[in-house]
Amino acid sequence: MEDKQLTQEERxxxxxxxxxxxxxxxKRKKITKKVLIYSIIIIVLAAIIYIPISxxxxxSIYDDFAKCLSENNVKxxxxxxxxxxxxxxxxxxxxxxxVNYIECGPLGGPVDQGCIDAGxxxxxxxxxENETREGVLSLGELAQQTGxxxxx
Numbered sequence: 407m408e409d410k411q412l413t414q415e416e417r418x419x420x421x422x423x424x425x426x427x428x429x430x431x432x433k434r435k436k437i438t439k440k441v442l443i444y445s446i447i448i449i450v451l452a453a454i455i456y457i458p459i460s461x462x463x464x465x466s467i468y469d470d471f472a473k474c475l476s477e478n479n480v481k482x483x484x485x486x487x488x489x490x491x492x493x494x495x496x497x498x499x500x501x502x503x504x505v506n507y508i509e510c511g512p513l514g515g516p517v518d519q520g521c522i523d524a525g526x527x528x529x530x531x532x533x534x535e536n537e538t539r540e541g542v543l544s545l546g547e548l549a550q551q552t553g554x555x556x557x558x
Contacts, residue, residue, distance in 0.1 A: 488530065
């Protein structure tokens with residue numbers, strides 16, 4: 407049996423085809439790598455966006471407590487500039503949105519008429535049915551004052 411000898415032209419074509427195959431394979435690998443990287447980036451960005459949104463929609467442990475305070479006509483008067491008011495708000499966390507909060511305005515600046523009518527002189531001020539208390543109150547003190555159940 408005789409081995410078929412390739413002509414010079416056939417060898418060059420075969421070599422060119424092998425080079426082209428290698429180039430195409432490298433291109434596919436690069437494209438696959440880019441798609442994988444972009445996919446990972448998109449997944450990470452989606453997680454960064456989704457997690458805070460999903461957590462913010464979950465009820466907070468103090469939601470019912472804060473709602474009870476508002477249902478009992480308890481009012482919290484404060485100023486956005488007051489550090490003690492910020493401390494008071496922090497005790498409620500996300501549940502602060504259910505507290506009957508009245509913004510009195512900037513410290514030393516024009517005061518909301520509702521705050522003047524309520525006799526607010528210091529921040530924070532809590533007004534209950536028959537009593538006014540100034541200063542930061544613990545959630546336990548608020549529960550005791552109102553009879554609202556504080557979650558454990």
